Amino acid sequence: MKRKSIIVISMLMAVLLLLSACGSTSEPAQPADSGTSSDEGINKSDYFITVATGPTSGLYYPIGGAYANLIKNKLGYQSSAQSTGASVENINLILGAKADLAITMSDSVAQAYEGFGAFEGQEPKDNLRCLMGLYPNYVQLVTTKASGIEKFEDLKGKKVGIGAPNSGVELNARMMYEAHGMTYEDSTVDYLNYGEAIDQMKNNLIDAAFVTSGIPNATIMELGTTHDIVIIPIEGEGAKNLIEKYPFFVREIIPKDTYETETDVNTVTVRNILLVREELPEDVVYDLTKGIFENIDDVKASHNTADKHISLENSQIGVNIPFHAGAEKYYKEVGIIQ
Template sequence: MHTFLRTVLPFVLVAVLALSSGAVAQRQFLSIGGGFVGGTFNVFAAGMGDYLSQQFPNLNITVEGSAGSAENIRRMQGGEMEMAVAFAGDAFLAYNAQAEFDDGPYDNIRAVGFLYGAVSQLVTLQGSGIESFDDLAGKRIALGSAGSGTHLSIERLLRQADMFDQIEPVFVAGQAASDQLKDGQIDAYHALLGVPNATLVDTTTSRDAHVISTLDAATESGFFETYPFYSAFTIPGGTYRGVADDVLTWRDAGIWIVSADMDDDLVYDMTKAIYEEAGLEHMMRVTNVAREMGLENALSGIAMPLHPGALRYWEEVGVAIPDNARP
């Protein structure tokens, strides 16, 4: 017996060590870019990160806070993140080296799928003197965090309508913007978030507020022709306390992006995990803003190449792939 143990035990130990080192080697540490604390980006990034970590024990996913879409894209291009939430418009412009991303191309990003409709919401308090888009002239407007998709989207509209030089821009977002509006430090703030969202709920439940319709300004200025990834959207009256009338505005799409060099099989497995029934149910428990996720809107707003792993999944489940989304 002792002879047997002396003979066999070394081989057993070698096998155990080999398995252990293999397990360590297979463990992957990934980061996913979100946004500011309490914002829709962070909620989605955390929800997806948690679920994928549960489904794939070899994955360790960290949520990275950021200024939002544009920063996420730039950091992914630089190899600082493997995944992120971004606006479809920013991703399109970055991939094609256009507008604010003309220092590109940002060719290390690939699309996975649609997450939610990101709706432009311009908020002020009753009695501010702001009743329409034109009334923004001479006012202190919080555009969003500097360089974020929230900021860039409203700046595009303001410039398209020849209004940007007529306002006093302030770069703050989320709860901080709501607080500054309530404290009188700013006259209005812009949010590019799901509907409803916590920031506007905070403002409208604690003050008498007004959400400005901006669709006419966008249409008349040629905004949709210049930026075809935006589309008209109506926020139903009653969505927020004290806002009884429909708000006519526009939206982008929040999408999931990954690094171009991420393993095809891994991206396929993650896409399948998030977009199949159990994953969608999890995301709905995280936030009801995820209610639009699924096959019907799978690639809504996406006008840049999909990652091959994501492409394989969407083709497998019968989603039509637009030509401009093919790798």
């Protein structure tokens, strides 16, 4: 009797197990979230995306910070923004694998990629890769009415802030002097970033400063609260010489309502681009590119310059080096490039 009871119980257990199996879903159990993207197979916890920006007084810093926040909060990677000396330092951080994304001016990138200017005598950095084009930087030669400076040639004998050594601003200043048939020896130059230079101008310690940034620039606007601002035009023969030798410069106008100047001001612009470290895997860069454009409003909200210029439609403007294969894959997918 006991043997029959055991057999019956065993049969009942087998039936229950069979019914349980039939009632379960056919999908395999999902592992706990470990930071892996099921779409791309990327273990995002393996990557800390460092975004190299610029001085805290400029536009690179808030815009770069917006990229880092987007990458962290929307895309699920670890990420942070790093304040730097801007373009040339950022290029070297990318090349030294100490940053993964970096905002730079395309003229600095051209010099590194081809081995001239600030990179004279070095091997061309032909492993630099782009993720996207950003926005135009306006060359703004800033002074005050009290200085008496009205044209570029009036910088002779004046004290001029030209940017931190080998920064994008300083490279621009160097090319401006050259295009106007002048050298730094014609002025008393001080290698200050433009935030420091504007502070010196407030205290009447320098006469003019180069500011290469988007517009309006908050540092220049602050100067306007205590001084009558003058923006010296880049035009005529000087602009012609500049563009002939360095075609990445483009003629542009600073509208008079930007800084409440008396007239619109002729100048030139050079485009900013976002570099990406070549060694990052293609699937990671594809994921970053796709995710950034799907959340681009986060970047646009960082500054009105970003809002006006940074978009998928403008992503190819000013890019004079190859795109990373991951970015290129995305642009082909959405029909931006063939």
